[in-house]
Amino acid sequence: MYGQGMSLRFGVLGLLAEEPLHGYEVKTRFEEMLGGTWKVNIGSVYQVLQRLERDGLVEATGDRGDRGRQAYRATIAGISGLNEWLEDPDSQPQLLREDFYVRLLLLGRHPNGHLARLLDRQRRVYLQRMRDLADQEKIAREDGRLQVALLFKGGQLHTEAELKFLDAVVDEMGKE
Amino acid sequence: MGWLIDITEVSKVFTGGARTVALDDVTLQIAAGEFTAVMGASGSGKSTLLNLVAGLDRATSGRIVVDGIDLTRANESQLARYRRSHVGFVFQFFNLLSNLTVLENVMVPAELAGMRSGEARARAAELLKELGMADVHRSYAANLSGGQRQRVAIARALINRPALVLADEPTGALDSRSGDQVMGLLVELNRRGQTILLVTHDAKLAAGHGRRVVTLRDGRVHDDVRLQPQRAAEPAELVRLGGDEA
Numbered sequence: 001m002y003g004q005g006m007s008l009r010f011g012v013l014g015l016l017a018e019e020p021l022h023g024y025e026v027k028t029r030f031e032e033m034l035g036g037t038w039k040v041n042i043g044s045v046y047q048v049l050q051r052l053e054r055d056g057l058v059e060a061t062g063d064r065g066d067r068g069r070q071a072y073r074a075t076i077a078g079i080s081g082l083n084e085w086l087e088d089p090d091s092q093p094q095l096l097r098e099d100f101y102v103r104l105l106l107l108g109r110h111p112n113g114h115l116a117r118l119l120d121r122q123r124r125v126y127l128q129r130m131r132d133l134a135d136q137e138k139i140a141r142e143d144g145r146l147q148v149a150l151l152f153k154g155g156q157l158h159t160e161a162e163l164k165f166l167d168a169v170v171d172e173m174g175k176e
Numbered sequence: 177m178g179w180l181i182d183i184t185e186v187s188k189v190f191t192g193g194a195r196t197v198a199l200d201d202v203t204l205q206i207a208a209g210e211f212t213a214v215m216g217a218s219g220s221g222k223s224t225l226l227n228l229v230a231g232l233d234r235a236t237s238g239r240i241v242v243d244g245i246d247l248t249r250a251n252e253s254q255l256a257r258y259r260r261s262h263v264g265f266v267f268q269f270f271n272l273l274s275n276l277t278v279l280e281n282v283m284v285p286a287e288l289a290g291m292r293s294g295e296a297r298a299r300a301a302e303l304l305k306e307l308g309m310a311d312v313h314r315s316y317a318a319n320l321s322g323g324q325r326q327r328v329a330i331a332r333a334l335i336n337r338p339a340l341v342l343a344d345e346p347t348g349a350l351d352s353r354s355g356d357q358v359m360g361l362l363v364e365l366n367r368r369g370q371t372i373l374l375v376t377h378d379a380k381l382a383a384g385h386g387r388r389v390v391t392l393r394d395g396r397v398h399d400d401v402r403l404q405p406q407r408a409a410e411p412a413e414l415v416r417l418g419g420d421e422a
Contacts, residue, residue: 007417036411123391124401127383131403132414134384138360153352155415156380163379167217170393 035148186238213386264333272317323354
């Protein structure tokens with residue numbers, strides 16, 4: 001299991017290692033922790049909880065809340081599994097935007113005019129995104145949320161890489 | 177419309193050795209109060225453009241008028257006066273004088289422009305206070321951090337109340353946090369009405385802080401875009417770590 005599924009699984013496990021939580025609390029805390037960059041479906045949270053329980057990484061605390069909701073906590077095995085995951089460097093394949101690359105590949109077969117237009121439009125989108133991310137980073141810093149600020153900084157650095165990539169495409173394919 | 181910077185069909189050709197067209201028919205107008213970033217890779221012409229607007233070099237052809245002064249027709253002494261009184265400079269490597277105190281560094285351009293020493297001292301002290309540097313008046317530049325040095329350089333750039341502040345890679349020698357603080361300061365100055373022209377290769381600086389981003393490529397204006405600041409965007413519309421596809 002790769003990527004998103006794993007980080008949701010360990011994100012949930014990490015929250016339950018802090019204190020017992022109900023499914024809905026897990027959902028809101030998870031979204032809060034990620035600064036609104038990940039909206040998670042409550043159904044996916046319950047699915048993850050069930051799998052974690054099946055694998056012996058979390059357990060029901062036994063007592064049901066006032067609305068009959070079940071709270072979960074991490075087991076010893078869960079905490080050691082979490083620690084192992086936290087120490088693992090991320091070695092997944094680089095994620096690239098498939099839409100843009102497929103357009104690029106197709107436009108590369110057409111006359112240059114189309115390619116230049118795509119590149120210019122894409123560039124403007126990235127420049128505006130850079131501004132939006134910088135604004136969000138500033139807001140997060142003003143709110144004292146350093147980790148979320150760093151997330152937006154990461155977004156800016158990735159956007160910078162995309163812009164550099166566009167320049168490379170222009171240099172190699174798109175000189176008007 | 178009266179532009180603060182009015183560049184019309186400007187070219188700059190260097191002829192020493194191989195003939196190089198550094199700027200090729202550039203037309204660009206900038207209004208007072210704008211925060212414009214000129215962005216480009218090395219060799220795009222951005223440094224040449226900066227030098228022309230700064231009055232440090234002359235165009236081969238075309239016309240450049242800044243703050244009502246035609247730089248393409250000004251003589252050397254008029255250009256020197258222009259550089260002293262109409263433009264404030266912020267450089268990548270600060271260019272502070274190491275044998276002068278912080279306060280003295282900030283006073284230098286004022287005294288060169290003929291401001292009385294007492295007045296220059298008072299204004300320098302006031303600026304340093306505004307920039308959060310009141311406690312280092314008597315320090316020597318060599319004893320300051322990079323971020324502090326750049327703030328001193330910004331105070332120096334402002335002392336003659338220039339119509340235009342030119343910032344050339346102002347964060348290039350700073351760590352990421354100090355760089356952000358220096359940029360925050362420039363943004364704040366602009367919010368109070370100061371016209372700023374930032375020249376950088378760094379898209380994070382240009383688009384993250386400038387209101388308008390002009391991209392030079394091969395000596396020409398390739399793009400000129402106004403960015404929307406403070407759009408009320410949902411974080412998930414900007415960065416998505418995961419979740420259901422929109």
